[in-house]
């Protein structure tokens with residue numbers, strides 16, 4: 002299959018491919034998604050094949066506005082409406098009870114569905130033009146860092162999908178925040194582009210699932226099926242170093258090997274001259290770190306580094322999502338030197 006690169010004025014072509022059961026890479030504000038008609042089990046099945054995605058890891062259904070919630074979800078709690086009103090279109094996925102018309106292929110047989118209204122004009126235009134809910138996970142090969150530009154998606158998906166709609170670089174850079182609204186106390190299943198503090202401002206108490214902060218034991222059943230898989234990982238093993246940034250930089254410098262790669266804050270890049278360095282932004286600019294983190298992880302695969310150390314931001318705001326992606330890429334191999342500055 003030849004993968005076409007579509008420009009922003011080819012929305013109708015992208016929508017036509019979706020309507021006829023094909024696969025299209027779609028830019029969103031978080032990362033590029035791999036979209037298919039979310040009501041067509043065969044099309045949804047092709048997503049799993051193209052990504053090499055485990056069959057028990059469900060997909061998110063993307064809708065053009067909150068009025069579509071009722072078509073695919075039931076027993077919608079007032080909290081869902083309040084959140085949709087406050088943050089959609091935007092980087093938040095809600096887990097709600099599903100209706101029967103949502104194919105098992107999307108939910109992997111769960112009684113719930115993940116649903117989101119993306120905040121990117123091209124994503125919304127394609128969904129509206131197709132007139133369908135679009136099922137889409139991130140557009141990477143399973144286990145690889147998520148793509149934040151069309152070129153990264155093409156690296157993984159060339160020859161595997163029909164087209165990619167090029168919308169430039171993603172503004173947020175980490176995937177959506179996932180909150181499960183089916184238990185009495187809402188539960189954060191994945192920190193992401195919407196800070197936890199924003200969720201708490203609307204919902205009050207939010208529980209944080211254990212799988213967000215630690216590796217699950219082999220016998221443990223995750224609440225979000227995707228949580229149990231190794232994620233976002235470059236080929237070389239990653240070690241994350243947490244703590245105040247000057248301390249973590251010094252620790253990494255002391256432990257450098259011949260072919261160690263480093264992910265660091267901009268201020269510390271000069272300490273690592275001679276190494277393969279990916280500077281992900283200033284210590285205080287977590288939005289920039291979020292935009293850069295996947296690109297940085299991906300960049301090492303075209304180098305000969307055999308180990309990667311990463312400085313890690315504090316967990317306030319977008320730092321929670323950046324730290325989570327780094328720790329998942331590291332399989333939770335963390336050297337803990339204390340609290341990071343916020």
Ligand code: AMP
Pocket residue numbers: 058059060061096108111113114115137138139176179190191224225226227228
């Ligand atoms: P991706 O966009 O590649 O990160 O994949 C979608 C994420 O949403 C995965 O982590 C899934 O486990 C999660 N997800 C989708 N639907 C559900 C659901 N019904 N319950 C819990 N998690 C879900």
Ligand code: MG
Pocket residue numbers: 138139147
């Ligand atoms: Mg993904």
